[in-house]
Amino acid sequence: MWQAWYEFRIDYALFSIAFLVGHAFVLSRVRRAMPPASSTHPDSATSSAAIGSSRRARLSFCILLLLLTGGFLAVETADRLERSRLRQQVFGIAPTYAAELQQLGHAGINEETSPDDPVYLRMINAQKRWLSVNPQVTDIYTMRRLSESELATRLLPERDRHTGHPFQIIVDSETDYNGDGKIEGVREEQTEIGEIFTDSSVEQIERAFRGDTTFADQPSHDRWGEWVSAYAPLFDSQGNVEALVGVDFPAKHYIHSIILTRLGVIGMIAALITLFLGAVTSIGMLKAGIAAQQRSHALLQDQRDLATQAASQARQAAVTKNQFLANMSHEIRTPMHGILGTTELMTRCSLNEEQRHYMHMIQTSAKGLLTVLNDILDFSKVDSGLMTLESVPFELKDLLSQTMHAVANLKNENVQLQFQPPVDVPEIIIGDPTRLRQVLINLVGNALKFTEQGRVTVLIEKESQDATTLDTSEAQSSRIVFTITDTGIGMTEQQRANIFEAFTQGDSSTTRRFGGTGLGLSISSQLVELMGGQLQVSSVLDEGSSFRFDIPLRTPIGSTQHQIAKPQPPTAPANSFGHCDQTRELLLVEDGAINRTVAETMLRARGHRVTSVSNAKDALKQLRSHAFDLVLMDVQMPEIDGLTATQIIRNDLPSPARDIPVIALTAHAMREDRQRCLDAGMNECLTKPYPPELLFDTIESFAICREDDQDDLLLPPTTNSKTSSPSSHADRVLPLNHEVILQNVGGDLQVLAMLAQTISAELPSQIDQLHQAIHAGDSTQVALAAHTLKGTAAAIGATQAQEIAASIETFSLEETSQEESLQFLDNRMNALVSAFELAQTELKSFLLSSSGSDHPGNETP
Secondary structure, three states: OHHHHHHOOHHHHHHHHHHHHHHHHHHHHHHHHOOOOOOOOOOOHHHHHHHHHHHHHHHHHHHHHHHHHHHHHHHHHHHHHHHHHHHHHHHOHHHHHHHHHHHOOHHHOOOOOOOOOHHHHHHHHHHHHHHHHOOOOOEEEEEEOOOHHHHHHOOOOHHHOOOOEEEEEEEEOOOOOOOOOOOOOOOOOOOOOOOEEEEOOHHHHHHHHOOOOEEEEEEEEEOOEEEEEEEEEEEOOOOOEEEEEEEEEEHHHHHHHHHHHHHHHHHHHHHHHHHHHHHHHHHHHHHHHHHHHHHHHHHHHHOHHHHHHHHHHHHHHHHHHHHHHHHHHHHHHHHHHHHHHHHHHHHOOOOOHHHHHHHHHHHHHHHHHHHHHHHHHHHHHHHHOOOOOOOEEEEHHHHHHHHHHHHHHHOOOOEEEEEEEEEOOOOEEEEOHHHHHHHHHHHHHHHHHOOOOEEEEEEEEEOOOOOOOOOEOOEEEEEEEEEEEEOOOOOOHHHHHHOOOOOOOOOHHHHHHHOOOOOHHHHHHHHHHHOOOEEEEEEEOOOEEEEEEEEEEEEEOOOOHHHOEOOOOOOOOOOOOOOOOOOOEEEEEOOOHHHHHHHHHHHHHHOOEEEEEOOHHHHHHHHHHOOOOEEEEEOOOOOOOHHHHHHHHHHHOOOOHHHOOEEEEEOOOOHHHHHHHHHOOOOEEEEOOOOHHHHHHHHHOOOOOOOOOOOHHHOOOOOOHHHHHHHHHHHHOOOOOHHHHHHHOOOOHHHHHHHHHHHHHHHHHHHHHHHHHHHHOOHHHHHHHHHHHHHHHHHOOOHHHHHHHHHHHHHHOOOOOHHHHHHHHHHHHHHHHHHHHHHHHHHHHHHHHHHHHHOOOOOOO
């Protein structure tokens, strides 16, 4: 059934339908938000906004179709590559095995050959050896055609009728199909020479009998199971094909690998389209808000007698706008954090140059969108009077040097960026270096954007000192002038008059040609005014422009070196996250699956142990039953939000859980949002998207206060001496034995990676079966579930988990009281889960390190 999902492209069809429906929902939401046209002003801007909304809807629909079409091509490409990879795993093995069997004398084996024949036994042993070193292969056998007389005289078993074309098995050894380490049952026993079976891959088999090596990627079913198979010819001494070697690969693994590959690519496309729909919603709602304000102004012209009421409505509109911007910031920052975090993880993996280039493009686009979002929030803060400035000493030369480096990559080769160092300007001044750098980057970047050839010049000079109200006994007033001149396109008088208005550029053609939101100069002008200056512009069309602002800055008297704030230039991310000095037990509470995965991957790669939950209720349960060093708490969650959950921790939980440090993770970027987190009892607040380094520094700044003893919940009961010994021994065993796991996969890292993916998918259900059996009190099912987990642990070399599972299996078969049994099994269950988590973490690290150093020819997923 699952094969039909990708063979008939049902998965992508449902995916496309879901996003087309989502797009329709977004457009209907925007249309509902658009205010109705004014009856008294039918020609108002509201009508124009409605017309523009219709055009934007058609444009967004076309873009969505292009994204879905491109996504379909990407999914199909990934599908073909995955099929090719899986085919090569089996396809290359068959000719090798055929050559060896041919040398061993396979042509002399027939129905009269004795099972004790030395030549036959050597072939059986060769097959067993191949199966032991190639765990991805399930069965190897040889087969011959049946002659017409044999087909007429020999009857097929009832189970094999109508299932395919009959062939004759020649050499087929015992095979452990279920992986339990035992050869038992009719299905796994050695097949007799000459046994008849049917195979539905008739076309591929006939080609192989003609001398070609073939691969049947359509699953075939026989009494041994369901397979995809490769076939290679065996030649006799005259060079004729006398038999075939068949190599079987489980069809379930083949189908699942293709489905997971398709779903992975579909997930990335879903993230991109979700971001696009979020942008459509943001722009549409912003336009609706602007149209609502314009309609309000039109109504005010006809209702002068309701001036007081209109003023109240305007104040309410401002509050609504700020709330809207805050909400949209959260809605965009949350998926943005997932995108930036995921690309951060991808760039630290083993990528080729083309893949790294694409990751860089995604990061650049996401950071560009984040810049636009920050501009809108800055504009909202300044417009609502919530922007505050720092007053700290800093070195002006360092700030200017870093600013020039930040904008140098914006210029093209035909433009010179000239910077004249300040003359007679104090080296150390007092002000807000962050906002001053923001103004300079906006102005210099704007000049470079509109200059196609020529030069951009930055000049800093000091004006004569004037006494101002800023003079104190500790500082002297200085006025510094910043002038940015370019030889760009220039402006007309009308354009220059409107240049500092929000959401405005020179004209619509400028927006189409150079892009931008039109907020940069408006924000810069208001920031300069907050710093006590004024931003002015002079310009001549087609000759260039000159922006000038002068601001009063205070010069400290007698400041020491350690008091100077030195802005640090951004550093490029390292190839790895490094390793923490001390491992911490972390509880991650995040309702978003993507952001939870990103944060968990970063923290585990850093060396921390992470328990992740998706809601506050599960977090409180974990805190009541386990000891953690720190909690990472998402603020906005369904049912119980992060603020309420923190208050419950501080007020209702017993010590030491109530004193645990809590770090807020929020997509709200306003200053008051951070204060709300601190007021709720949180210790620190991180705004999404946050860089990995900031996350690590924040977590590792908190000291670990736990005792060195193990958590009692993870130890077996001390009253039972016969059960304490196995667990204490298991705790001393390494979580992952590298030698065992390499031996299990024959040293093939690609097979190991595929095995790790399969176990990651199957392990949760196996653990859940054990958990249900324990609480049902069914000792037989407990033993079976523990035995299965023991086999899973052995497959990946998780020796610690293997011994814990073995102790559970042994204990479940002993005579104990129900209360004692439940207590021990619950404790061992917790220890087993922790052991598997440690083993999987080390396995991922081992795969990454091995692909990069020990086995440079292999690459892990």
